[in-house]
Amino acid sequence: MFGIFLSFVAIATALLVCLNADTLGRRLGVMDHPDNERKNHARATPLVGGIGILLPLLIWLAGALLSGTVGDRQVLSVLMIGAAGVGLVGFADDQAPITPLSRTLLVLVYLGVVFSISPGLITQTLNWGSFEPTPLPGWAYCGLLAVTTIGIVNAVNMADGQNGVVPSMFVVWSLCLVLVGDGVVSEVAQVVAAASLVVLVFNVQGRLFLGDCGSYGVTFALGLLALTTYAQGRVTVETITVWFFIPVMDCLRLIITRRLQGRSPVAPDNDHFHHRLQSKLGTAYGLVAYIASVGATSFIAALAPQFALVCIIILTAIYFSFAFLTDPVAVRAMDAGRVQDEEISDLDENFANVVSILGSEHSKRAGGP
Numbered sequence: 001m002f003g004i005f006l007s008f009v010a011i012a013t014a015l016l017v018c019l020n021a022d023t024l025g026r027r028l029g030v031m032d033h034p035d036n037e038r039k040n041h042a043r044a045t046p047l048v049g050g051i052g053i054l055l056p057l058l059i060w061l062a063g064a065l066l067s068g069t070v071g072d073r074q075v076l077s078v079l080m081i082g083a084a085g086v087g088l089v090g091f092a093d094d095q096a097p098i099t100p101l102s103r104t105l106l107v108l109v110y111l112g113v114v115f116s117i118s119p120g121l122i123t124q125t126l127n128w129g130s131f132e133p134t135p136l137p138g139w140a141y142c143g144l145l146a147v148t149t150i151g152i153v154n155a156v157n158m159a160d161g162q163n164g165v166v167p168s169m170f171v172v173w174s175l176c177l178v179l180v181g182d183g184v185v186s187e188v189a190q191v192v193a194a195a196s197l198v199v200l201v202f203n204v205q206g207r208l209f210l211g212d213c214g215s216y217g218v219t220f221a222l223g224l225l226a227l228t229t230y231a232q233g234r235v236t237v238e239t240i241t242v243w244f245f246i247p248v249m250d251c252l253r254l255i256i257t258r259r260l261q262g263r264s265p266v267a268p269d270n271d272h273f274h275h276r277l278q279s280k281l282g283t284a285y286g287l288v289a290y291i292a293s294v295g296a297t298s299f300i301a302a303l304a305p306q307f308a309l310v311c312i313i314i315l316t317a318i319y320f321s322f323a324f325l326t327d328p329v330a331v332r333a334m335d336a337g338r339v340q341d342e343e344i345s346d347l348d349e350n351f352a353n354v355v356s357i358l359g360s361e362h363s364k365r366a367g368g369p
Helices: 002-019 021-028 049-067 073-095 100-117 138-159 165-180 183-204 211-231 237-260 273-281 283-303 305-323 329-365
Strands: none
Touching (some): 002 183, 100 138, 138 165, 138 211, 165 183, 165 211, 237 283, 283 305
8 A cells, every 4th residue: 555655655746846946946057058059948947857757657666665665775765866866867967968988987887786785686697588698707797788778878868858758668678677577676667657757748848858867867777677577587698689779789889980080989969779760751751750669679589578579670670770871851851941940030030120210210200208
């Protein structure tokens, strides 16, 4: 009964954060202002979507720990420390930009804390669904997880460029964890899924953005849930690969192409996978195509892991059909259209100013003030 009450409080908290997003964003100093370049939203938008997911999760975790209603306190403690710590890193970056190196080091610090509290997360093998297990020393597994965690967190952060994309993936991944996780993981994942769904409704309307607090903190929490499930032998490497395939592949492609173009790997642009889908299918259908690709394959890999390798092949074909073989002229045309709209808007404003000045001069000649 108390668990139901905790879940209700968590969902209510998510709703309260979203309903008061503007006030909360201004008081916390996390407002995203349009710049008429890449940030072309109509008004200043609060970056509190991550708070709308993490705060309910932390409230639920604290209540579960204090009440003892959930058995595995170690898992709850690790999740609370990891989600809160990395979420604060993202929140600080929302207030004032932190260098990519600093963010990376801080995430690694919290990952180290997680391993020290729960060494059972460090396994000695890579468990495949289609191949024999691969023995791996503990130090090598930790190094692999460090690289993987940094890659996934940054990949999801880079994917957060269109309303609805990342919150939808949070919902999908959480529900997959509900299906494959044990009792504790499943309960936590249900809370994340419910809070993410609430934030998604407001995000697709453009009323709030996730912010780095969300893209970093929530992704790290989901990664810990996936890591816990993997350590318990409930999922395979291929299944987890399917879940995060598209954002990670998009991140790798952009890093490589940016370096080949002589630009910084973290330089912003409009060449992400969701931009490519928008140029081909439009904003709404592009979003549906993105989430359908992630959702369908993720659920198949979770429920029927023997088909996970097939899902990876399908995702590879889908991704490179749109992201690599697609003519980039379409993306440039989309950007040019946006720039043209902005120029037209500027011309309209200048024309209005001219009319105002002429009207003022005419009024003076007519004896007006």
